[in-house]
Amino acid sequence: MVVPEGEEEPEYLTTFVLEKDGVKKEFTTEDYPEDTAWHFVESRTVLVKEGYVPPVHDFSIMTWPDGEDITEQVLSDKGYTFLLISPYLEFADDSNIDRINELYDYCGEHGYAFYCLTASGDDVIGRWQDLTGADYPFGITDEITLKTIVRSNPGLVLLKEGTVYNKWSCNNLPKEEDLNVPLEDGELGRLQSASRMMTTLRVVLWFLVPLFVLVFADRIWVGSKMYRRMKHKNRIINLLKRKEMRKKIVAGNWKMNLNLQEGVALATELNAALAADKPNCDVVICTPFIHLASVAAVLDAQTIGLGAENCADKEKGAYTGEVSAEMVKSTGAQYVILGHSERRAYYGETAEILKEKVNLALANGLKVIFCIGEVLEEREADKQNEVVKAQLAGSLFDLTAEQFSNIILAYEPVWAIGTGKTATAEQAEEMHAFIRTTIAEKFGVEAAENVSILYGGSCKPSNAKEIFAKPDVDGGLIGGAALKCADFKGIIDAWKA
Ligand SMILES: O=C[C@H](O)COP(=O)(O)O
Known part of the structure; x- marks a missing residue:
């Protein structure tokens, strides 16, 4: 044991109880008998003078059977020493004997000391040797001291210079693979605190x-x-x-309502109302063909635009009952509605026919309000996006970006047209956003950002504001509510704060 400078070495007294011819007697290291007829019974160590408390104390080792005090030798050994600790060998767990013997062999190979420390008597030690084939040397140490060193019986302690480097219980002895390297190079030989650091790490x-x-x-x-x-x-x-x-637009679609006089009267009334109270958006009325020229005459074109509800898919010629885009334009109209669900449903207008109409309308300088929208079954089958995309692609996707700049889109869920059922503002926004994305994919972001997308389907003064407030809704295409000036103006006014 190395005692630091300035510290005093503590003094211990170890007494040994030996027995001979049935008589027990105490000895110390001073008077330990050389007569081998004395048999070791037990030992006790007591502190007789306090001093430096080393990492391992209250500790002495007398070799067995010679009784040589090797305490100092063991504690000051600069190399590694394994101590197999068993206060009572008679009660020791012998299930790991082989591992202990392997460990002793390992010590022999690498020059490490190995002792079995016990407080058991001669007979017991001898029996242990016979039983386990133990070749390692034995030392006698006080049983209490041994019990305080390790609780397991046996337990194993690794010492170096009086410092405990490691401890193992009998069930957790070093494994075979741990013994493949010298202690200096492996984990086993590291100071426990270093191991703790490793554990912490x-x-x-x-x-x-x-x-x-x-x-x-x-x-x-x-x-x-x-x-x-x-x-x-x-x-x-x-x-x-x-x-x-973007342009905010409220467009009216009179459909097949109002005779010429009624139409002109409504247009005149609306014109006056908007002249008195300027709208915050573009206003368009789309009328039957017969109204166009007469209505054009009463409207202030700066405030109210005029459009037809349809045009022919032929340029001109023998198409009895048809009205061409060029004819529409000649009335003073600037717009035409194409692709309305009623035209698609009742007059069999296909995507191809509509494509022709769109081309002719644009070629004649008309702006096209192009309608798209799903029927109820399609919405219920969650196919609305697919349907609307196909309608756009089928009639508009061959246009150039420049042509497309003259298109206004109108989303009209067919299930909401004239039924009093309105899509919620959220449903409208969802679809309008989808339409804008679809246009962005086809014509680019700028075209998508510029195109006005109107909502149509039971739009009224009472719900217009909420719907128009949605970021992708730019106005409405109004049916029934466009037939009364007050209602239509109420919707137009939804754009006002
Ligand atoms: O073109 C207009 C739409 O078909 C909406 O008609 P609505 O407002 O009567 O439902």
Whole structure:
């Protein structure tokens, strides 16, 4: 044992109880008998003078059977010493004897000391040797001391210079593979505190680092969620900004209602109402062919645009009852509705026919209000996007971007037309956003941002404001409510704050 400078070495007294001819007697290291007829019974160590408390104390080893005190030799050994600790060999667990013997062989190979320390008597030690084939040397140590060193019986301690480097219970002895390298090069020979550091490091690596990664990932996720929210918010703001730049339109579709006089009267009334209260949006009325020229005459073209509800898919010629795009244009009209669901359903207008009509209308300088929308069964089958996309593609996707700039789209869910059933503002926005995305994919973002998309289907003064407030809704195509000036104006006024 190395005692630091300035410290006093403590003094211990070890007494040994030996027995001869049935008589027990106590001895110390001073008067330990050389007579081998004395048999060891037990030993006790007591502190007689306090001093430096070494890592291992209250400890002495007398060799067995010679009784040589090797305590100092063991504790000051600069090399490794294994101590197999068994206060009572008679009660020791002998199930790992082979491992202990292997360990002793390992010590022999590498020059490490190995002792079995016990407080058991001669007979017991001898029996243990017979039983286990133990070749290792034995030392006698006080049983209490041994019990305080390790609780397991037997237990194993690795010492170096009086410092305990490692301890094992009998069920957790060094494994065979641990003994493949010298103690100097392996984990076994590391000071336990260093091992604890390694353990701590392992905990950090296996537990804290993943925990940190998880926390970090969680923060990133929260951050990205916030970022997505911000992005979404910004997108809405941008959409609303872009919306400001798009044309806001309220268009009326009189359908097959009103005779000429009624139509002219309604147009005149509307013209006066909007002259008195200027609208915040473009206003268009689409009338039957017979009204066009007369209505054109009463409208202030700066305030109210005029459109037809249809035009022929032929340029001109022997098509009895048809009205060409060129004829529509000649009345003073600037717009034409094409692809209305009623034309598709009742007059068999296919995507191909509509494509012809669109081309002719554009060629004659008309702006086209092109209608698209799904029927109830299609919505119930969740096919609305597919249907609308096909309608767009079937009639408009051959246009150039420049031609497309003269198209106004009108989404009219057929199940909401004239039924009093309105799509919710959210349903409308969802579809309008989808339409805009579809246009962006085909004609580019700029075209998509510029195209006005109107909502049609039971739009009234009472619901127009909510629907028009949606970022992708740019106005309405109004049927029934366009036949009364007050209702139509009420919808137009939805664009006012
Ligand atoms: O063209 C207009 C639409 O078909 C909407 O008609 P509605 O407002 O009577 O439902």
